[in-house]
Amino acid sequence: IQPRILTLSGSTRSGSYNTKLAALVAKHLALGMSEVTHISLVDYPLPLYDGDLEANQGLPKNAQILKKLILKQDGIFIACPEYNAGVTPVLKNAIDWISRPSEQDEPPGVAFKNRIFALGAASPGAHGGMSGLIGMRTILEVGLGATVLPQMVVVSRAATGFNLKGDLNDDRAAAYLEGLTDTLASESLRLVSVR
Numbered sequence: 001i002q003p004r005i006l007t008l009s010g011s012t013r014s015g016s017y018n019t020k021l022a023a024l025v026a027k028h029l030a031l032g033m034s035e036v037t038h039i040s041l042v043d044y045p046l047p048l049y050d051g052d053l054e055a056n057q058g059l060p061k062n063a064q065i066l067k068k069l070i071l072k073q074d075g076i077f078i079a080c081p082e083y084n085a086g087v088t089p090v091l092k093n094a095i096d097w098i099s100r101p102s103e104q105d106e107p108p109g110v111a112f113k114n115r116i117f118a119l120g121a122a123s124p125g126a127h128g129g130m131s132g133l134i135g136m137r138t139i140l141e142v143g144l145g146a147t148v149l150p151q152m153v154v155v156s157r158a159a160t161g162f163n164l165k166g167d168l169n170d171d172r173a174a175a176y177l178e179g180l181t182d183t184l185a186s187e188s189l190r191l192v193s194v195r
């Protein structure tokens with residue numbers, strides 16, 4: 001059995017450090033036995049959440065696609081950019097849309113239950129986006145009842161953090177990332193075995 005794991009970049013920026021981080025996690029997971037899918041929110045543009053839009057047109061196509069994709073996974077790694085010490089609007093908006101029911105009797109947040117989340121962030125600052133991760137954990141755990149691994153990886157001073165192969169220059173950060181990735185893979189595998 002293979003766990004299915006999604007790595008998702010919450011940035012839409014070309015040259016995004018968070019896309020590099022999510023790609024690195026995907027690369028490491030692919031060395032193991034996980035079936036890995038790597039995506040970026042740049043490929044799933046969404047309108048800003050609006051209750052009237054939802055009432056009139058239902059979930060936008062890209063929200064439905066993202067939700068179905070997440071429902072297929074056992075584990076999800078999200079690379080979260082940080083703006084002003086919080087979660088960015090693009091990432092929060094995607095989560096808000098994905099959390100909405102697609103069918104009448106569906107409870108909110110189904111895509112966030114019964115799978116394991118892991119979080120990471122990369123930023124040019126000294127703290128690597130850690131404040132945004134705290135906000136993200138609150139959204140997932142308190143808001144959506146998700147299970148989130150306690151470990152979180154941050155890549156600080158990200159402008160010089162990655163080498164040309166996309167690996168981390170800092171050995172300690174690299175070791176931490178590999179540990180987190182291995183834990184995500186083993187916890188996802190454990191989930192598969194009890195499904």
Ligand code: FNR
Nearest residue numbers: 011013016017018081082083084085123124125129
């Ligand atoms: C930032 N950035 C930032 N970085 C950080 O570490 N802490 C912060 O509070 C902020 N605040 C912030 C606010 C706004 C409005 C912008 C536009 C940017 C910098 C941010 O981390 C940087 O733009 C990263 O490059 C964003 O991630 P991606 O797009 O490279 O993945």
